[in-house]
Amino acid sequence: QVQLVESGGDSVQAGGSLRLSCAISGSTLSRYCMAWFRQNGGEREQIALVHRGETTTYADSVKGRFTVSQDNAKKTLYLEMNGLKPEDTAMYYCAAGHRTLSMCTSESTTYLDHEGQGTSVTVSS
Secondary structure: OOEEEEEOOOEEEOOOOEEEEEEEEOOOHHHOEEEEEEEEOOEEEEEEEEEOOOEEEEOOOOOOOEEEEEEOOOOEEEEEEOOOOHHHOEEEEEEEEOOOHHHHOOOOOOOOOEEOOOEEEEEEO
């Protein structure tokens, strides 16, 4: 049973930085399409997708500010967020699923097979 646990969410001032973590158990990161999504109210947005630890794509809204990395030994996926803006305020979710490269990196991918409980990020102006 794959389980994902996010952590690192906090309240910060605009311009600040945070690093979110996603620990996976029951499997390894390199087997999956891994993703960071965020949701604010009813709107769900794809932030970054990583296909088997090799190919990474970012949403235009975070490109140049957010960076995904992973530590396979620690079985943890990270999301480094810099230059935070109030519009980055949301619940952030880590997700994993078996997808081909094209499906994994598709702009239409907003859900995968497994997802954590989320971690909250609030950015104040």
